[in-house]
Amino acid sequence: MGWCTRQWGSVGKLLLYLHFLMMMMVSTSYEKSSPPSKVFGKSNSTALFGVQLQVQSSEQVAVIDNGLFRLYLSIPGGDVTGIGYNGIDNLLETLHDDIDRGYWDVVWNWPDKPITFDRVHGATFEVVTETEDLLELSFVRTWNVSVNETYAPMNIDKRYIIRSGISGFYAYGILDRPEGLPDIDMDQVRIVFKLRKDLFHYMAISDERQRIMPMPEDRETGLPLAYPEAVLLTNPTNPDLRGEIDDKYQYSCENKDNIVHGWISGEPPTGFWIITPSNEFRTSGPIKQDLTSHVGPISLSMFVSTHYAGKEVGMKFRDGEPWEKVFGPVLVYLNSDTSEEGVDSLWEDAKKQMAYEVESWPYDFVSFKAFPSSDERGSVAGQLLVADRYLSEEYMWGESAYVGLAPPGEAGSWQRENKGYQFWTRADKIGSFLIEKVRVGDYNLYAWVPGIIGDFKYDVNITIAPGSAIDLGLLVYEPPRQGPTLWEIGIPDRTASEFSVPQPYPTLMNFLYTINNQDKFRQYGLWERYVDLYPESDLVYTIGVSDYRTDWFFAHVTRNAYNLTYTATTWQIIFKLEKVIQSGNYCLQLALASANEAQLQVRFNDPGIDPAHFSTGPIPIGNDNAIARHGIHGLYWLFSIEVPSSHLCSGNNMIFLTQAQAKGPFQGVMYDYIRLEEPPGNLNY
Incomplete structure (x- = not known):
């Protein structure tokens, strides 16, 4: 196979399928020797009925079936223990315990103390909405002083939405700190999905960044390098990968581009994708970088992290400060294809679904009151000009400027902001911009222009009310400049x-x-x-x-x-x-x-x-x-x-x-x- 598999042309795709077939033969003993801890039923190929829920109290599991796939959630923990789809009993790694397949976690610490990795398991379970077309489930963990050394002091509500006709499920969370809780730092909030390593070998992040990936055991037999995430593959399962480096940070991505990523199984051709239709709930603005998918196979939905920024962008809660934020929803999207162009078609279909989700934001099917619908939001428009008298006698267009609304602060503070919501867009060739779907609240308007140094901040606070459409007119940015x-x-x-x-x-x-x-x-x-x-x-x-x-x-x-x-x-x-x-x-x-x-x-x-x-x-x-x-x-x-x-x-x-x-x-x-x-x-x- 060699070099051809790295070119991703038609010949490379054919070789990719041959590789998948080889890997399936290799994995036969894996499947026989490692049965799932629970039996997961196969989904129908088409949606013949609405969303159905079965609560199996004896096994502490909720089973949701919409005719396209089946979702298995632990009760009351709210962990994703299984996903049945496309004739596959479980897309998630059955070698792992139920609680180590699809889960939320939080990284936090008491001030000046070591960090704690907190797996978030619900303590109560509730059906929020149940109709033929939609099911929303809630798994809540409420903090109390008796667990103050174990769990992050906040209330966490993990929610899942399954809709009729949608091949996948939505996940979102509400993190809430009532007034008076003790001081903490919080550096990470995310959802983790660990897929079956016998099935998923091909990873895609963008049109240019997709490839056959190593197996997790290849890292174990490899040579550790200067930091733990980087390993030289010395004896990989796929010999074509010998001599390569595996490092999850090589697949990081800026928030503005981190919209869809995931994995493809070759036999049967099946895709698992995480689609993030909005960045409003992510921290530190549009060019903050974060992890996506990596060897495991693992896919991540990162909401808060200090990657590529450090503790400066971590959350700090002091003096009993109250706080609430909705993270998500994100969509875990599943697709399949029986054509010879399975890899290409699955990726292209995932991008089409991504575009649909972006257009549909904010969703009108989310029940939580703190997730506002479109008519409860507002917009801000304007035109940004640049005045630099040493470059031009005339005003210059703020071409392709990044323009955003973020909580009030100093110029440039948006890149360190982490507790509120941010809304960004790109200006056109003449600096005109429109920021839509903005939550109600008080903001500053920030901008920076490629090719121009420094940060712009509009000097008037902006208050967004339901249905408001604010036109700021012409704005002029005077970048730092002393002389020619x-x-x-x-x-x-x-x-x-x-x-x-x-x-x-x-x-x-x-x-x-x-x-x-x-x-x-x-x-x-x-x-x-x-x-x-x-x-x-x-x-x-x-x-x-x-x-x-x-x-x-x-x-x-x-x-x-x-x-x-x-x-x-x-x-x-x-x-x-x-x-x-x-x-x-x-x-x-x-x-x-x-x-x-x-x-x-x-x-x-x-x-x-x-x-x-x-x-x-x-x-x-x-x-x-x-x-x-x-x-x-x-x-x-x-x-x-x-x-x-x-x-x-x-x-x-x-x-x-x-x-x-x-x-x-x-x-x-x-x-x-x-x-x-x-x-x-x-x-x-």
Whole structure:
């Protein structure tokens, strides 16, 4: 099979089916030796009747059948113990216990205490709605002081909705902290589904990111690498995967793109998908990254996490603060196909279902009162312009701007916001935008424009009432700017993707990303290539000579000096000034796309001056780990650094950028954009 299976063309798809058949033969003994702990009936192929519920008290299970599939939920725990579909008794992994197949969990801690992994099992069970066309079930865990060392102090209501004619089920949760509960931090809320490893081998996240995946035992026989999630496959079940890297973070995705992902079984052709029709309940805005699906096979619905951001985006509840939030609904969608193009058709069908779910949001069949319908929501419209007098005498369109409503805060606070709801859109070519389906409440309007530094915030609070349609008219963003541009490095797009991303080590590759060159930053171990490319001295970049696409390494990392002893690294920017303007200060606009346990020091023409002319200090709670986790960006940081003319000279000048924290390989920063500005007064037009 070899390389052809990685091209995903027609020949590759044929080979994929041959692979599935081979895997089914291999898994025969698995099925015979591991019967399910409960017997799951096979679903009918068509919906011949409405939604039916059977509560089997003796087995503590609720069985729901809508004629297309069967869903098995533990009572009163509310765990998904089985999914019968397409002639398959159970899509979930029957080798696991019932409570370890489809479940909710919360990661939390008392302030300054170790974290606790809390599997959320309901204590009471209730049928909320039961009609021929729809069934909604509720599984509630109410917190009380007697379990204060075990469960997160909040009330959690897990709900499932099964509809007639829908091949799949909706899941959502209500997390509630009444006033007066004790202080906690909460860093993760998610739903986990563990699928049968004898069936599901093909994973799809996007049109470009889909492939045959390793088996879980391949990780066990592999070679652990620099952190536990990364493993070199040395003796995989599928020999074509030998020598590849498996790492769940290689399949992470930004919120705005994390709408549908899942797995495909080849025999019978069956798809399992998680569809998230709205990001309103996710934390930290549209470009926050998170996990999707990975080896297990496992699919995740991530609601809250600190991935690619650190504790700064984790929830902190203090002084008895009351709080309630609805997470979801998300749809677990099931599909099947008997045609020869099963893989393609299942993925395309999942995308069509995703589009339908997005269009249907907010759902009109959710019974919970705190989930507002369309006519209980509002909208905000306007047009964003950019005023930068050193770029253009005229206003510029806020083309393709990200524009969003989030809880009130400072400019840019949306990327660290975690307790409320956010609503985002993209402006068109002339900066016009419409944000629809917004929950009632008080918001600030935020924006940022690709190609322009900084964050915009509308200076008036916006109150959304039921049915409101607010038109803000023309809005003008004046980005940070002191004077005309002397030179610049990079593109202000909040990522480091435009810089030099090296080729991975030939022995440490994920072949998916040798095909999809756009995502080559997702390869493992790229941080180690810095020392290979700069073995004797650190990076030197000369303005007017160097090219940031080839000469600016994508991450400013530490240097492995000897025997895992790490040292700080100092990069140099060399530039020439014909004459130093004495009438005012210069300004260095320095934007970071990521910071992980870093401290950036900036010096001008004197590499030894102490203290440095400017230092970020240990970047506050900057722990996004994007370097190790192939993220190309974490949180955005912008520093506008005044540079007295006395620091510069006529002729050649040097800027020294030192990443001073150096205890390990993953400390460092990714730059988004650097610009040196003259003192104000000299316009470019």
